Each structure stands twice: as structure tokens, then as C-alpha cells.
Amino acid sequence: MEKKLIIIGSGLAGLSAAITAAERGQKSILLSVQPPERAQSVLAEGGLSGELSEEAEALAEHYQDTMKAGGYLAGPESVKELVGAAPAVIRWLQRLGTPFQNDGTELARRQMGGHSRARTVFAGDRTGKAIMAALADEARRYEAAGMIERMSSHHFLQLILRDDQCRGCMVRNWRSGRVYQLTGPVILACGGLSGLFPGWSTGSGQNTGAAAAAVFRQGIVLGNLEFIQYHPTTFQISGKRCLVSEAARGEGGRLFAIRGGARWYFMEELYGPDGNLAPRDLVSRTMEQIRRRPDFRFGGFWLDLTGIRKDAWKNGLAGLHEECMSYLHLNPEHEPVPVEPGIHYFMGGILTDAAHRASKRFLYAAGECACQYHGANRLGGNSMLGAVWGGIRAAETAVMELPEFQQTPEEIEDSPAETAEWEELSIRVRKKIGEILAASLGVIRSEEGMEKGLRELEEWRSRTALSRLEQDEVLLGTAMLRSALARRESRGAHWREDCPEQLEKFQKTTAAFYDGHQIQIQFRPVPGTKEA
Amino acid sequence: MEIQIKILRQDRPEGEPFWQTFLYETEDREATVASALEELNSRERLTDIDGNPARPVCWECSCLQKKCGACAMLINDFPALACEEKILGHGSTVELKPLQKFPVVRDLAVDRDVMHRNLRQLGVWLSQKADIGRENQEEVFIASQCLQCGCCLEICTSYADGQDFYGMSALVPAARVLLAQGGPGDRRMQEGCERHIYEGCQGFNACEHVCPAGLPVTRLMAHVMQLPKGKLLTDRYEHSIMKTIYE
Ligand SMILES: Cc1cc2nc3c(=O)[nH]c(=O)nc-3n(C[C@H](O)[C@H](O)[C@H](O)COP(=O)(O)OP(=O)(O)OC[C@H]3O[C@@H](n4cnc5c(N)ncnc54)[C@H](O)[C@@H]3O)c2cc1C
Ligand code: SF4
Ligand code: SF4
Numbered sequence: 195m196e197k198k199l200i201i202i203g204s205g206l207a208g209l210s211a212a213i214t215a216a217e218r219g220q221k222s223i224l225l226s227v228q229p230p231e232r233a234q235s236v237l238a239e240g241g242l243s244g245e246l247s248e249e250a251e252a253l254a255e256h257y258q259d260t261m262k263a264g265g266y267l268a269g270p271e272s273v274k275e276l277v278g279a280a281p282a283v284i285r286w287l288q289r290l291g292t293p294f295q296n297d298g299t300e301l302a303r304r305q306m307g308g309h310s311r312a313r314t315v316f317a318g319d320r321t322g323k324a325i326m327a328a329l330a331d332e333a334r335r336y337e338a339a340g341m342i343e344r345m346s347s348h349h350f351l352q353l354i355l356r357d358d359q360c361r362g363c364m365v366r367n368w369r370s371g372r373v374y375q376l377t378g379p380v381i382l383a384c385g386g387l388s389g390l391f392p393g394w395s396t397g398s399g400q401n402t403g404a405a406a407a408a409v410f411r412q413g414i415v416l417g418n419l420e421f422i423q424y425h426p427t428t429f430q431i432s433g434k435r436c437l438v439s440e441a442a443r444g445e446g447g448r449l450f451a452i453r454g455g456a457r458w459y460f461m462e463e464l465y466g467p468d469g470n471l472a473p474r475d476l477v478s479r480t481m482e483q484i485r486r487r488p489d490f491r492f493g494g495f496w497l498d499l500t501g502i503r504k505d506a507w508k509n510g511l512a513g514l515h516e517e518c519m520s521y522l523h524l525n526p527e528h529e530p531v532p533v534e535p536g537i538h539y540f541m542g543g544i545l546t547d548a549a550h551r552a553s554k555r556f557l558y559a560a561g562e563c564a565c566q567y568h569g570a571n572r573l574g575g576n577s578m579l580g581a582v583w584g585g586i587r588a589a590e591t592a593v594m595e596l597p598e599f600q601q602t603p604e605e606i607e608d609s610p611a612e613t614a615e616w617e618e619l620s621i622r623v624r625k626k627i628g629e630i631l632a633a634s635l636g637v638i639r640s641e642e643g644m645e646k647g648l649r650e651l652e653e654w655r656s657r658t659a660l661s662r663l664e665q666d667e668v669l670l671g672t673a674m675l676r677s678a679l680a681r682r683e684s685r686g687a688h689w690r691e692d693c694p695e696q697l698e699k700f701q702k703t704t705a706a707f708y709d710g711h712q713i714q715i716q717f718r719p720v721p722g723t724k725e726a
Numbered sequence: 727m728e729i730q731i732k733i734l735r736q737d738r739p740e741g742e743p744f745w746q747t748f749l750y751e752t753e754d755r756e757a758t759v760a761s762a763l764e765e766l767n768s769r770e771r772l773t774d775i776d777g778n779p780a781r782p783v784c785w786e787c788s789c790l791q792k793k794c795g796a797c798a799m800l801i802n803d804f805p806a807l808a809c810e811e812k813i814l815g816h817g818s819t820v821e822l823k824p825l826q827k828f829p830v831v832r833d834l835a836v837d838r839d840v841m842h843r844n845l846r847q848l849g850v851w852l853s854q855k856a857d858i859g860r861e862n863q864e865e866v867f868i869a870s871q872c873l874q875c876g877c878c879l880e881i882c883t884s885y886a887d888g889q890d891f892y893g894m895s896a897l898v899p900a901a902r903v904l905l906a907q908g909g910p911g912d913r914r915m916q917e918g919c920e921r922h923i924y925e926g927c928q929g930f931n932a933c934e935h936v937c938p939a940g941l942p943v944t945r946l947m948a949h950v951m952q953l954p955k956g957k958l959l960t961d962r963y964e965h966s967i968m969k970t971i972y973e
């Protein structure tokens with residue numbers, strides 16, 4: 195039987211992987227819960243970061259910015275590759291018809307937080323959607339040519355593992371309810387964990403984390419789970435947190451708090467004139483510290499966007515304008531926007547090497563579900579770059595290794611339908627787990643708070659009847675808490691008031707895995723460093 | 727305020743539709759139909775208005791902020807996004823039905839695959855390197871924003887089952903490709919648009935009126951139809967990422 199790659203997820207990473215495989219003449223199955231138009235990637239606003247030329251100095255700066263913001267936990271080799279590939283990735287997306295803003299000769303770039311210069315290309319403030327439309331069209335071309343088989347109403351359930359190899363996976367068509375197995379190397383491109391925090395995050399509820407939870411239970415190594423990015427500027431809307439893109443600060447937005455009845459532009463006062471564009475971890479932490487200060491009555495945080503030029507609103511922030519009007523009923527050109535930090539991105543995930551291999555043979559991961567490019571804190575625009583490039587790179591590796599994937603006769607027989615019950619993951623259970631985790635894994639953490647979270651999760655689990663998927667999610671949540679407890683220091687997005695120093699000995703990857711009985715947490719050398 | 731949410735439910739694609747009513751309580755003026763559905767599904771035991779146990783309501787959602795098109799349904803007989811419609815804007819009773827132009831999967835979830843099939847049918851992809859001039863930049867951007875929600879098809883009197891007339895959910899992505907290509911269009915796609923969209927369209931713009939993304943579909947159609955007819959393009963694989971990198 196013809197071998198096919200199995201790609202789980204059709205966001206930026208999944209689409210890029212499927213297109214790359216097809217370019218290489220390799221067929222793939224592109225499987226997701228919903229079609230690409232509904233993937234979280236369509237929400238990305240501010241842009242994609244990358245240099246436009248291969249000039250060494252510029253690439254070195256992008257590398258430095260990324261490593262520094264990530265607290266030196268990102269894999270140096272992979273980050274080098276990532277920033278080096280960026281100019282070509284941008285050219286490729288342009289050729290596929292992504293309408294990046296330009297003046298006819300050069301692409302426009304905007305400044306995002308933590309970048310030493312403006313290097314983020316964008317399409318208004320709907321960049322993700324514009325890129326996704328281009329990639330979805332390109333994937334359709336290969337689909338029509340029979341190279342990509344689209345399965346867009348399926349849940350990934352678990353891997354099929356044998357002799358330390360990934361042999362394929364079990365999936366369920368949620369429309370028909372049918373459960374079956376697919377044989378082939380698997381690329382996981384299933385996005386972040388925002389669905390584990392329903393109501394608390396800016397992302398899509400479709401990314402329930404069920405896939406990551408299942409593979410974790412099966413023994414796959416996850417990395418850096420404690421690093422959760424809180425975006426400093428979000429506001430609550432019905433059912434979720436709505437993002438105010440960092441692009442708004444890139445165009446001149448200024449954060450302030452109310453102190454003694456007057457505006458206090460705290461980022462500027464504390465960190466200088468460019469303070470508003472500090473990396474996200476620092477801004478969110480500063481806000482949290484201010485909120486806790488006993489010396490003044492806290493009156494909320496606001497983003498002052500009144501200094502933004504008219505044409506910047508029109509060309510770059512029209513979506514934000516509309517959101518402020520429709521959700522907050524205020525005109526951000528004249529009135530400040532109330533903001534709070536909100537859960538936005540997961541730096542941790544399935545641990546991979548620079549070629550995107552996960553901890554079992556023939557298993558790969560790319561995009562937000564993977565852990566390697568962003569270390570302890572991700573820079574604006576780097577995740578779209580990481581998702582597109584990661585998908586490409588993972589597919590390259592998988593295609594190269596495919597000849598070694600020998601299908602056995604039983605596998606070729608194929609698809610004995612699984613009889614076991616796979617119940618749905620209920621929103622009630624996700625809300626409860628999210629509530630406990632969000633309370634204990636906030637912007638500023640403490641041993642006490644996290645221990646309490648662990649106890650609550652365990653107590654609640656012991657008196658609640660949970661389905662298999664739900665038990666997996668609890669296990670993943672526990673691993674997040676255990677990873678955060680084990681890292682007894684403060685770095686990037688992981689800030690502990692009881693261990694406020696950054697310690698040399700923790701310049702390591704937190705590796706979490708489940709040995710069938712309990713969760714193991716280890717600190718391993720960062721991949722691609724001398725120690726590794 | 728107490729609201730009765732009446733939902734037209736169905737257990738299976740070939741099952742019989744039936745109505746079920748639920749009580750929902752909110753004072754929050756910003757609460758949407760989506761948050762109401764989420765609240766119903768979060769209840770420990772979901773019961774209908776008569777106290778009968780009910781299984782969770784099946785509906786599709788992803789972004790909860792009008793950007794993914796997943797949650798389109800009929801809300802008091804009007805196609806709209808559940809995450810956009812404020813529930814208190816509808817008085818004390820809100821009726822929810824699955825979109826009627828598509829086969830029902832379960833409850834409010836429908837099978838919209840036909841939209842994608844028609845894009846394939848039309849050949850909506852670039853056959854050559856994009857060349858977006860400054861003058862087309864904004865139009866290509868707008869045309870890249872279609873949610874594939876299907877509201878335009880639901881409201882359209884010309885659209886039946888997508889066999890012959892494809893509607894605006896096909897036109898908008900096609901416009902993206904035709905305008906991004908620059909110069910004269912791809913003749914095959916142009917003829918497809920003419921045959922499967924333009925010729926069957928009555929032009930009353932109901933689609934534009936309901937489009938939750940606010941897309942100027944009539945303008946896009948006019949723009950596409952104005953393009954000079956191009957050659958029949960055959961696929962060339964010149965925009966490969968690896969070639970881009972190693973060139
Ligand atoms: C509001 C917002 C704004 C953002 N703005 C930016 C920005 O400006 N710049 C930037 O660089 N990044 C931004 N990001 C982050 C960035 O968008 C994401 O990290 C990136 O798009 C992730 O892409 P992905 O392909 O990994 O996953 P996703 O796009 O999340 O796709 C995940 C896919 O996996 C599928 N899936 C999930 N679970 C399962 C399962 N169990 N079974 C089967 N399939 C499954 C889903 O159906 C989906 O197709 C933003 C994020 C948000 C939420
Ligand atoms: S203008 Fe009228 S007939 Fe034409 S696609 Fe829109 S709704 Fe249908
Ligand atoms: S044109 Fe508008 S209504 Fe139609 S599918 Fe696209 S977004 Fe939805």
C-alpha cells in the first residue's frame with residue numbers, strides 16, 4: 195500500500211507541512227477537527243517577523259533578540275535556522291499571494307515588542323487570515339492533484355506506538371462517530387493549549403489540548419510546560435479574552451495605570467521611552483506587580499491609543515478599531531482602552547530536535563504544539579514564522595525518513611475499527627481544569643499557590659467521573675503544575691515570588707513525561723547547546 | 727432576564743428534527759448566543775424546560791470572535807454567527823436552527839463541505855507566481871477574509887445545493903486568486919465564475935447584507951468580471967519553498 199504522511203492540524207504549520215510534502219512528491223493526509231478557515235492561525239493579527247534579506251548582521255540581530263527574550267532556553271541551532279529561513283519564507287508567502295502591505299517597492303514592517311528593530315511584515319491587523327487564505331488555496335491545488343487528502347472533521351485520539359516507534363494514530367470522525375486507525379509517520383501540528391483555558395485565553399477553543407494530553411499519557415516527552423505567555427493587552431468579551439495586538443503599541447500605543455487619580459505611564463517611567471515595547475513577559479509582570487502594590491489604590495490599566503496617526507488606524511489597525519467599537523463601545527482614537535494580561539501562547543509543548551523529531555521514531559511536531567524556538571518567552575511575530583517554517587522543516591525530515599518506515603502486512607490490512615468508547619471532552623470539565631490552572635499558574639506564581647492547585651486538581655479528579663480524554667487533560671494539567679514547581683527560579687514567563695532570581699543551573703529544558711505510573715520531571719541540556 | 731432558547735435538534739443526519747426548549751438566565755447585555763450555548767453545555771445535568779434530561783447541544787465553534795465562521799446558524803430565522811449575536815437583543819424567546827441549505831450532522835452542526843468542493847471545482851488556486859500591484863493590494867486583502875461560513879448561501883434564493891450555482895462563498899476566494907495573479911486572469915477560473923456564479927446571480931445583494939465579515943461581494947464580482955480574459959494556464963510549480971530558499 196502507498197505510504198502517506200499523517201498531518202494532524204490544518205493551521206499554518208499543518209498546511210505548510212502538507213504543501214512541502216506534496217512539493218516533494220509525497221502524499222499526505224491533512225486531518226483536523228475543522229477546516230483551515232477555522233484554525234486559530236486565522237486569528238493572528240500583528241504580523242510575521244523576519245528579515246527581508248539574508249544579510250548576516252540582520253539575521254544575527256533577529257537571532258539575538260529571539261534568544262534573549264526566550265531566556266536562552268530556545269535551541270540555538272534551530273533558532274539560527276529559523277531566522278535564516280525567514281526571508282525565504284516571506285518571499286514564498288508573497289508569491290502565493292499574501293497581500294503584505296508594501297509601498298510598491300518594499301514591504302512595510304512594524305515594530306513588535308522585544309525586537310531591536312522593525313522587522314514584522316503584516317497585512318493590516320489580519321495577517322494570519324491573509325496568510326492562511328494563501329496557504330489553503332495552495333493546499334487545494336495539491337489536493338486536486340491527489341497529493342493531499344483532506345479530512346477536516348476528525349479528532350486525533352491517540353498514537354499507535356510499537357517498539358519505540360510511532361506507527362500511526364487512532365482518529366474519530368466527529369460527524370459519523372466512526373473511530374479508526376491510520377498508518378504512517380505522524381506530524382503533530384495541533385496548535386497550542388488555549389482550549390484548556392476556556393474563557394481565559396485569546397486563542398481558539400478548538401485547540402483543547404486533547405492531542406497533546408493523549409500523547410503525553412502515551413509517554414511522549416513534553417518540554418517547558420510552565421512557560422505560558424500572558425499577553426499584556428487583552429480584554430474580556432463574551433466567553434473569551436480578546437487581544438489588543440502588540441501592533442497597537444508598535445504604532446505608538448502607551449500603557450498607563452491610574453495612580454492618585456492621575457495617569458501613570460508606568461512602562462515609560464520604569465523602562466524608558468521604549469518601555470511600552472518591552473517583551474510581553476516583562477510588561478505583564480510589571481502590571482501584576484503594580485496591581486499588588488500596597489501603596490496606592492489600583493484603578494485599572496489602560497492603553498492610550500489616541501496618539502496613533504489616522505493612516506495607521508486605516509492601514510494597519512482597522513480590525514482593532516472595529517473590535518473596540520463593537521465590544522467595548524468606545525472609539526479608541528479618542529478614549530483609552532481598558533486592558534488586562536490574558537493567556538495567549540504556549541511556549542512549551544512536544545519536545546523536538548532541530549529537525550522537528552519528537553521522542554519516538556516517525557513522530558514529528560511543528561507549530562505551537564511543539565517546543566523549541568521560543569524558550570521562556572516568545573517574541574511577537576515569531577510564532578507565525580515558527581509555525582510556517584516548522585511545518586516545512588518537519589515535513590522535510592519526515593519525507594526524508596519515510597523510506598525507512600516499513601509497513602507490516604497487518605498494518606496494510608488496515609483499520610480494524612476500535613470498539614472502545616471514546617467519549618467527547620466536555621466543556622464543563624475543561625472549564626474546571628482551566629479555572630484551577632489559571633489560578634495557580636498566573637503571571638506571578640508561588641510554591642504555595644501551585645501546591646494548592648495540585649491539591650485541588652487531585653481532589654476534584656478523585657470525586658469526578660471522567661472520560662479517558664478528560665483524565666488525560668488532568669494529567670497534562672498536573673504536568674504543567676509539576677514543571678512549574680520544579681523550576682525553582684524566575685525566567686521569562688515563569689515568575690515565582692518565592693524564587694525571584696534567574697539561576698544558571700536552570701538554563702535547561704524542563705522535560706516532562708509519564709512513565710505509565712507517574713509523571714517524571716527532568717532538567718535536560720537545551721537541545722543544540724554544547725552540553726547536549 | 728429569563729430567555730427561552732428553542733433549538734431545532736436532530737440526533738443523526740437521517741434523524742427526525744425535533745424542537746427542544748431550554749431556559750437561560752442572564753443580565754449581561756454582551757452575552758452572545760454562543761455564550762448561552764456554552765453555558766447550557768457546561769451544566770452538570772442539562773434539562774429542557776419540562777425538566778427532561780437532554781444531551782449537550784452539538785454546534786461548531788472555534789474563535790468566539792467572528793473570525794472563523796464556524797458558528798453560523800439561523801437565529802430567529804436569520805443566518806448569523808452565534809458568537810456575534812447578542813442574546814438579549816431578541817426578546818424573551820430565541821429560536822436556533824441549523825443552516826437549512828446544508829445537510830445536518832447533528833443539532834446545529836451542518837456539513838458545509840460543498841463550499842470547499844466548489845472551490846476545487848473552480849480551480850481556486852494560483853497557477854503562477856502572484857503579482858500583487860499596489861492598486862490591488864487592498865482588494866486582495868479584502869478577498870482573503872472570507873470565513874467560509876455559508877451565510878451568503880443560506881440567504882440566497884439562487885443557491886440550492888451547490889450543484890450548479892456556487893454563490894459568493896466561491897466568488898470571494900476566486901477573486902483573491904484572480905486579483906493576486908495580476909494581469910489577465912486564469913481563463914478556466916474566469917469561465918467557471920461566469921458559468922457558476924455570475925450567470926445565476928439575481929443581483930439583489932442579500933448575500934452582502936448578511937455577510938458577517940462585511941465583505942463587498944458585489945464589488946468583488948464586478949471587479950472579477952471586468953478583468954480581461956486570460957489564457958488557459960497550466961500548473962507550473964515555480965513557487966516551491968525549497969526553490970525559494972536555495973535559489
Ligand atoms: C488572537 C491571536 C493573535 C495572534 N497574533 C499573532 C501574530 O500577530 N503573530 C504571530 O506570529 N503569532 C500570533 N499568534 C499566535 C499564532 O497565531 C499561533 O501560534 C499559530 O498560528 C499557531 O499555528 P499552528 O499551525 O501551530 O496551530 P493552529 O492554527 O492553532 O491550528 C491547530 C490545528 O490543529 C487542529 N487540532 C487541534 N486539536 C486537534 C485534535 N485533537 N485532533 C485533530 N486536530 C486537532 C485544529 O483543528 C487546527 O486545524 C496569535 C494568536 C492569537 C490567539
Ligand atoms: S446577489 Fe442575490 S442571487 Fe446573487 S449571490 Fe447574492 S444573494 Fe445570491
Ligand atoms: S462571503 Fe461572507 S457570508 Fe459568504 S462565506 Fe464568505 S464570509 Fe461568509
Ligand code: FES
Pocket residue numbers: 786787788789790791792793794795796797798807808809810
Ligand atoms: S466561533 Fe468563530 S465565528 Fe463564531
